[in-house]
Amino acid sequence: xxxxxxxxxxxxxxxxxxxxxxxxxxxxxxxxxxxxxxxxxxxxxxxxxxxxxxxxxxxxxxxxxxxxxxxxxxxxxxxxxxxxxxxxxxxxx
Numbered sequence: 001x002x003x004x005x006x007x008x009x010x011x012x013x014x015x016x017x018x019x020x021x022x023x024x025x026x027x028x029x030x031x032x033x034x035x036x037x038x039x040x041x042x043x044x045x046x047x048x049x050x051x052x053x054x055x056x057x058x059x060x061x062x063x064x065x066x067x068x069x070x071x072x073x074x075x076x077x078x079x080x081x082x083x084x085x086x087x088x089x090x091x092x093x
Contacts, residue, residue, distance in 0.1 A: 001039065001040055002038070002039060002040075002041065002058065003027065003036055003037070003039075004024060004037055004038075004039045004044070004047070004056050004057060004058055005034070005035070005036050005037075005056070005077060005080050005081075006020060006026075006035055006037055006047070006053065006055075006056055006057075007033060007034050007053075007054045007055040007056075007067060007069070007077070008020060008032070008033040008034070008052050008053055008054060009052050009054045010033055011052075012033065012051075012052030013052060016050070016051045016053075017032065017052065019051070019052070020047060020050050020052065020053055021037070023043045023046055023047040023050060024038065024043060024056075025038045025039075030073050031070070031072070031073055033069075033073065034069065034073040034077060036080060044056065044058075054067050057077070057081065059081065059085070061081070
């Protein structure tokens with residue numbers, strides 16, 4: 001299991017949120033749309049393709065390519081990306 005950061009669409013339905021959290025178990029959240037989760041390698045592609053999921057980050061992504069978010073969500077995501085970079089765990093998963 002690897003930690004990922006999930007960004008859902010702001011118009012994701014409750015069913016879409018539920019599906020995403022079944023594919024990746026949430027560990028921390030800043031909002032209903034942005035949370036960290038534990039995800040198996042086998043579920044990663046399914047999570048990325050799930051309806052309502054805007055982005056799934058593993059730690060290798062460019063922070064300039066992030067979707068538009070609220071300020072708190074954006075800070076949470078950037079902080080997570082910096083922590084991944086600093087810990088050396090931002091490896092391809």
